[in-house]
Amino acid sequence: MELLVLLNALATRLLFALHSLLGVWRVTKVMEEPKYWLLALLNLPLCIETVLTLKFKQGRGYKWFSPAIFIYLISIVPSLWLLELHFGSQACHNESDMRPFTPKYEPAYQSKAIDGPIIGTAIEFVNTISAVCESVWMLGLHQTFLLLLIIGRWLLPIGGEITRDQLSQLLLMFVGTAADILEFTSETMEIENVRTNRAVVYAILAVWTWSMLQFPLDLAVQHVGCGRPGSSKRVFSLLLCRYSADLWNIGISLFIQDGPFLVVRLILMGYFQVINQMLVFFTAKNILIVMLQLYRLIVLSLDFHASLRNRPNSRKGGVGCCPCEPNTISLPPSNCDTDERERPSVALEDSSSVTVEGL
Structure with missing residues (x-):
């Protein structure tokens, strides 16, 4: 069981790091400047957090807060900001921009010795997705970003302070929240007057x-x-x-x-x-x-x-508002206030003497 917890913790953080690096790669591709690869250094806090969590928490989460998700936000949000601010006028004008990927294999004598069919397919795939228009790239990054937040929170091992029932409620809330956030960005950013301001x-x-x-x-x-x-x-x-x-x-x-x-x-x-x-x-x-x-x-x-x-009122009833009544009897405050003040106090000795004289 502990091995499964460690694997989930490592796999989730690896997904966060890979998606963050994908965003950085897209920024360098759009900006055409290698200096933006420095954004990849934002994944160093995630590496440090992973080591500390595995060492002191055995891969499990913390109470009320998830440092892995917070660091993932720090690593991916700057890339999305740069892409949104540098968003150009490129649009999907025809269906060729959205065509599915179909690998093309060249004959063996035309390829280099170091290029095998797998490497050639990978290069062709990278070139294909690089040519996709900006709007599709932005929408895809936003969608995968929100999906990874939900799936990552699901895969991250839970701590002792949160139950599985609470985790399921939290994930359902995250699904609705992610849908609203995606609607907000896609619906407002697609307006032409907004992009120009x-x-x-x-x-x-x-x-x-x-x-x-x-x-x-x-x-x-x-x-x-x-x-x-x-x-x-x-x-x-x-x-x-x-x-x-x-x-x-x-x-x-x-x-x-x-x-x-x-x-x-x-x-x-x-x-x-x-x-x-x-x-x-x-x-x-x-x-x-x-x-x-x-x-x-x-x-x-x-x-x-x-x-x-x-x-x-409940506290009065629990202790007994009248000192002459036991603690288990509850009297209304009105009866206790009036009857107790009007009732004469008779000593025990006087009552006994009256009884003897009467006999």
Whole structure:
């Protein structure tokens, strides 16, 4: 079992490194400058993290945070930024740009001695994918990037703090999140007026990068450990203790994903006068999600305040509000306040003497 954990940890990080190197290779191909190969040095932190994880954690993950996914984001996001900023006017004008790869084998006497059929096929394949238009390359890199985030989080060995049920919930959330992020980048970047405005491109890429920071975190399915409740505990700490996962989901939607996406789309529609059917639809979807998250926050707040109001009453009933009653009997506060004040206190000696005299 431990061998399988080590293999999963190594294989996942190897996939991250290979995809990052693919992005760096594409940058050097587009820019036509070898200096961009220096971006490959961003994979060194991933190598260091791999060694430390294998040595101290036996390949397993950490609580609430995944360093491997975070370093993978650091290594691949700069390449995607450069490709988006250098995006030219090349487009897929005909079906020849999207034709499938068909290897061509040359006769043995025409090839060099060091070139075998496998090497020749590999060279032909590299030349074919290099000739693919920029829009296809960008969409493919974005798609594989998001898919690797989900598959990598699935393959990474889980730590002792997160269960498999929580991991399945997290992966389902990542699938929906990745689809929304891909829609945001593909739908906004394809607008011609957006591509020509460098400031808008920077804003969209900044919001896109900000939305990616939710993937290394696992707080959306884990609850903060609650200590023993006491009178000195602050209200906010108690609220965070009870609804930590729900509050984190609401915070992601309002401040990391749907909220920033809504702001960008409203600016495109209001200031830049960019209006189309898909942009209006996704704007309406963001508005609906933000309203539902705010409604969810109000429901949690009302439920929390109701539990705080009921807590003193239940505590009174548990200890017995009247000192003459045992702890297991619960009396209403109204009866306890009125009957106990009006009832005369009779000593035990007086009651015994009255009984003797009567006899």
